[in-house]
Amino acid sequence: MPRIDLPQEKKKGHLTLLRETRTLRAGEYNALTVEERLRIVRNAVGRQKYDLIIEAVDSTELVQRLPSQEIYLLLKELGAEDCTELLAMTNTEQMMIFFDLDFWRDEEFLPDSALQWLAMLLETGEDNVLRTAHELDFDLLTVLLQKFITITRGLESLTDEDALAEGRLERLYDMDFRDSESAKIVGMFLDILYRHDRDFYIGLMESVRNEIPAEIEEVAQENRRGRLLDRGFPDPFEAMSVFSPIDAGIFERRSESKIPFQAGENGVEAPGFFLVEPAGDLLGEILSRGIEPETCWEMAYLLNKVMMAERADVGDLEQIAEKAREVYGYLNIALEYLGRGDFEKAMQRFTHAYLEHLLRLGLGLVMPLRERARVVKQSGAMTFLDGPFRALVESLCYKRPRFYEGMVEVNRAGERFFKRLDDIRLAEQWLSRIEIQVQLFDGRLGFDLPDPQGEVLKGCVPDQVGDLALSDLFLTAWGNRLLGRDFSPVPIAKRLLPELHKVVCADGTLREEVRREIRQATESLLPGAGEFSDYCLDLWQEQFCTLAPDALDVRFIGAMIIRLD
Incomplete structure (x- = not known):
């Protein structure tokens, strides 16, 4: 049994009751309300989160009240092959999202990934396999099976009614499998369908046999796009708009009424996976005071959009953490700019502005650094800039500028995302010094810069x-x-x-x-x-x-x- 700490707060209607923190025994943990157990589970990570779910008396309810993405990330973190119990507790809607995220890379279907998930599904038991098959996207099942089997003979060739009655699989359809490994897994899946629901099995096999692969795959892909869009995963090309900078002046002149955010999943708790680390800044202070569920969903979907725009692996926690730090940085910069030292004003803007617009404002405040750095990079002096200055220019010339840490500590050479207005001000100061160097060596010293491709300095x-x-x-x-x-x-x-x-x-x-x-x-x-x-x-x-x-x-x-x- 993992260590379980009682939450410091207990919700009672609109009131928040404070109580002493202490460690719970298993019986006490299960005596808590479902909502309290959910809060404990949501605050846990990795193996501890998994153990808390398994230990709960209502573990299936807990799993199905967690966002699909949180369960997906837990499975990816622990290794789904070790989480059969957890997978068996999910509902088909959650399972569908797992498949949508892992069966495809952009427009390409990934048969091997699909086969791995099918093998894991088989481990959850025949009843769960049958239920999931009935509730899954039928077109997706068709696409999956077309990748592994080729039907060579069907119902039209059957003449032996006794064999059909006896339920001999080979007498219904003859098929070739892609390889011996897939034959075991797909064959077991088809056997379950055949034994428990022959009509469904026949309908599926006829679809596999008769649907044109390219056409049915496009239909399945279109269905997938709609499901993912509902959960904050737009098309990668469309997602690129998240990085369209907004000019500060334009942002402040805009007056918009924010429409309450609608989550794509009903009856589940708001996600918290995006809170990858505490932020010791203005945004961190705002988050520490608690945010509404609608804002949690909005933050999660914003991060998903960033992940899609960057074509990052949405199942990789390290990549999620990296992109979350970038998102937090732009949001914090925007809030510092809009708040101008007034916390309540910043809090109001966080509450009433779209988070994506705040991100784009933060990026808009950073991007002028890149334009200035590019001018320097195109100058003849760029080749000869001293190491720290050259590294700074290079870091600012990325698609989205990076903060060169050598500006803060001489012996550091790393880069990170911009996080504060002070980061921008410091970079502006350094850029000004570099621009002066470029001017200084543009003839003012009385000699020309050497040809970078010139002869060696012999001796x-x-x-x-x-x-x-x-x-x-x-x-x-x-x-x-x-x-x-x-x-x-x-x-x-x-x-x-x-x-x-x-x-x-x-x-x-x-x-x-x-x-x-x-x-x-x-x-x-x-x-x-x-x-x-x-x-x-x-x-x-x-x-x-x-x-x-x-x-x-x-x-x-x-x-x-x-x-x-």
Whole structure:
């Protein structure tokens, strides 16, 4: 028996009664109301959820009051082959959704997946198999069987009435099976139908024999589309509209009356699978205060639409969690923008606006970053941007921009979804710095950028033009200037490094007067460019000044082009 914690709240009409949390024994668990057991089950995950269902005295009722998608995800998480008891408790409407989600990949029917589910259905018992067969989409059954059997002889060739009366299967239809494995599973399924309901069996076999495969498959696919649409799974192409950004100005000028959300399943609890992790932000605070069942369904269907648009695996919990984080991020950004620091105002917008529109608003606030990043990427300076800046531009140029984590921590290089308005503001600041770098190296420094496909830098470190960064060019040019030479990124001879070190550094630290001179000169060329000079001079501090004058090993000196004498 799994650990069972009594809920802290008990619903009594419109009141919420608080009580002390404690662990329940099996008898106490089953003494709770159905609604309380449902709440406990919905809050559990994985094997614990399964164990709680099996332990309940009314386990079948619990299963059939859970959304189809939650049961489907539980089966996928645990491995449906280990959940025969759970599968036997589902109703045909739930089973139909399992099949709709797993029998197809876009427009393609997946025979092997269908065969696996058929094998699992057979494990639930003959009565359940017969009931399910009667209640399933008849066209889908036809398509399934056409993938595994070819009927070579039918009723028209029967002449032995005694054989028919005796119920010998082979005397009704002769058929060839796709292979020996499917022959066992499909043969057992047909045998059950034949023994328990011969009229249904004959009708199905005649359909398998006479329906044109391409036509009946299209009918089954159309039926599937309708069922999935009712449960928030639109056609992938139509689902793409979920990522159509809404301009903030347009959104705020719109006045719409939200129609109450209608779920595609009746008599079941609202789903909670989309709450994959607590969010420590404005949206998280709103969700923590509780949301209405209609909003739960709307959130679940919004996530389903995103999954379909991305052609993600709706049975993969990791993919669901990833897409949920993205959805939460856009929703939170929109609510922060609309609330402007006022929680109640944000809560009101969450309640009265369509969640999909909020998502599209959040995306609309992020997308301008991509347009700016694309301009940078098309510039000649893009090839030579220093690592963090180049990584940021690349992350913003995705179909939907990603937040580069190196903006927060220098040593981090990962990406994540945008989650807050502050993420956008930080990215805007970094982009502005990068745009200034592009302008700075567009002739203002008095030299041109090298050809990325140019000749190798013979006898130099680095020895490939493509390995150079803007900081290398900038500091090499300033190194030459401080040595009394022309301001140009001409490689500095190794033998001159001690002299340059003496001019630039003192006691392991970059000289303040050198920093001030370079920053002022750079800022005078282009307002705002002083930040780039600071970035470059910090590299000198870390990779040049910290070295002893008599130990200037070129292997450890970065941010300059050095010629090996």
